[in-house]
Amino acid sequence: MTGLDVAVWPSGAGLDDDGALRLAGHGATDLAAEHDTPVFVLDEAMFHERARLFRDAFTAAFEAIGSGVDVYYAGKSFLSVAVARWAYADGLRVDTCTGGELAVALRAQVPGEAIGLHGNNKSDSEIARAIDARVGRIVLDSVAEVGRVAAAARAAGRGPHDRVGVMVRVTTGIHAGGHEFIATAHEDQKFGISVTGGQALAALREVLTHPELELLGAHSHIGSQIQDVAAFEANARVMLALRADLERATGVLMPELDLGGGYGIAYVPGEEAMDVPAFARSLAATVQRVCAELDTTVPRVSIEPGRAVVGPTTVTLYRVGVVKPVTLDDGSVRTYVAVDGGMSDNIRPALYGARYTARLANRAGSPETVRARVVGKHCESGDIVIDEVALPADVAPGDLLAVPATGAYGRSMASTYNHVPRPPVVAVAEGTSRVLVRRETEDDLLALDLG
Numbered sequence: 001m002t003g004l005d006v007a008v009w010p011s012g013a014g015l016d017d018d019g020a021l022r023l024a025g026h027g028a029t030d031l032a033a034e035h036d037t038p039v040f041v042l043d044e045a046m047f048h049e050r051a052r053l054f055r056d057a058f059t060a061a062f063e064a065i066g067s068g069v070d071v072y073y074a075g076k077s078f079l080s081v082a083v084a085r086w087a088y089a090d091g092l093r094v095d096t097c098t099g100g101e102l103a104v105a106l107r108a109q110v111p112g113e114a115i116g117l118h119g120n121n122k123s124d125s126e127i128a129r130a131i132d133a134r135v136g137r138i139v140l141d142s143v144a145e146v147g148r149v150a151a152a153a154r155a156a157g158r159g160p161h162d163r164v165g166v167m168v169r170v171t172t173g174i175h176a177g178g179h180e181f182i183a184t185a186h187e188d189q190k191f192g193i194s195v196t197g198g199q200a201l202a203a204l205r206e207v208l209t210h211p212e213l214e215l216l217g218a219h220s221h222i223g224s225q226i227q228d229v230a231a232f233e234a235n236a237r238v239m240l241a242l243r244a245d246l247e248r249a250t251g252v253l254m255p256e257l258d259l260g261g262g263y264g265i266a267y268v269p270g271e272e273a274m275d276v277p278a279f280a281r282s283l284a285a286t287v288q289r290v291c292a293e294l295d296t297t298v299p300r301v302s303i304e305p306g307r308a309v310v311g312p313t314t315v316t317l318y319r320v321g322v323v324k325p326v327t328l329d330d331g332s333v334r335t336y337v338a339v340d341g342g343m344s345d346n347i348r349p350a351l352y353g354a355r356y357t358a359r360l361a362n363r364a365g366s367p368e369t370v371r372a373r374v375v376g377k378h379c380e381s382g383d384i385v386i387d388e389v390a391l392p393a394d395v396a397p398g399d400l401l402a403v404p405a406t407g408a409y410g411r412s413m414a415s416t417y418n419h420v421p422r423p424p425v426v427a428v429a430e431g432t433s434r435v436l437v438r439r440e441t442e443d444d445l446l447a448l449d450l451g
């Protein structure tokens, strides 16, 4: 819509005649008045659009090569009961990685068979709970876990005729993703079992020795915020070769490969939104080509996007407090704009150097701009929301500031640092708005403190 970069702002965002922000027909000023700030505002229609886009694009691409696909929504990016319900209703499955995420998916009445459980350090109770819920698959992350899950399956009365579906998470050596902390398939890190030296192959063979486990396939996830299809394709090659190696060694052809999540989104103007159908077609073509080279059948594929589904749907609204011009050593001025949240609702800039953009949400503001740094209210000089952004020169205390693309890893990684209660998530649609996750209160925090 006019004045807004469509790659960065939700599809339901627009500006009214005064240049104030509207989200799915709701004025940002009204939303802030009703829910207070900071608040995460999620464009519900866009969540459905994004979920169905992944479902339809990948289904079409993989059906075209004679295969099928399951899209798991990665709950770690943002999960609430409503969101889990929506994802399932939109034809997605739900990927969880802790007992807490599993509990949310189950509360949403997502059937167990449509849930996956990950985790590099699952507890006995998480494993037992997943088996009890009859989740569709447990992704094994270490050799030790193979025996533990088999034992838990036996203890739950499962056997050769009622096996527990598992995958083995492997690291393929493909290094991708923006920051070291979010790259996950290089060798020297905690996730998965390496393909080098035959370790992954040995783990897959180990699964086959347990009659109560059904080996559904191998799983990989190479990192997050990846824009380049080549990295996914390189990963797919390694995974397909591993599948062929297992078949040669044992005669067992794994029916499925999970190629993980990690699809990137646009955070700042100038970055482009990914062309999901083109991406899916390119990946499917690679899978088909490599299968032909290996003279093997095309497996069923699953993927686990989180950020690319929910990230672009959400805008954080903050209230501006202190505005402080600071003269730098070179004589230039940087305007520090302090908002009423910060690293407790968005740790990504501090943790990964992640970049965001912002605009005033209650009015257009003056056409002249200042070089602004948006900072939070925490007792930490690294509490920076946006390192540098041009804001109207008349930005003032009381203004509303909107930061887009905060749907993934914002609320889900939020903390209560400095005893700042975590903000709510409000879903907006044309004519309706509702609180998905309520604001924490000081009473919530004090209730934990036993004195």
Ligand SMILES: Cc1ncc(COP(=O)(O)O)c(C=O)c1O
Residues within 6 Å of the ligand: 074, 076, 077, 095, 118, 184, 221, 223, 224, 225, 260, 261, 262, 263, 304, 305, 306, 307, 308, 408
């Ligand atoms: C195993 C696994 N699957 C899926 C995801 C989701 O990643 P993204 O939100 O980047 O799509 C992650 C997080 O990086 C992950 O570790």
Ligand SMILES: N[C@@H](CCCC[NH3+])C(=O)O
Residues within 6 Å of the ligand: 076, 182, 184, 224, 225, 348, 352, 408, 409
């Ligand atoms: N939390 C990370 C990405 C997900 C890592 C999970 N494996 C981020 O905000 O970018």
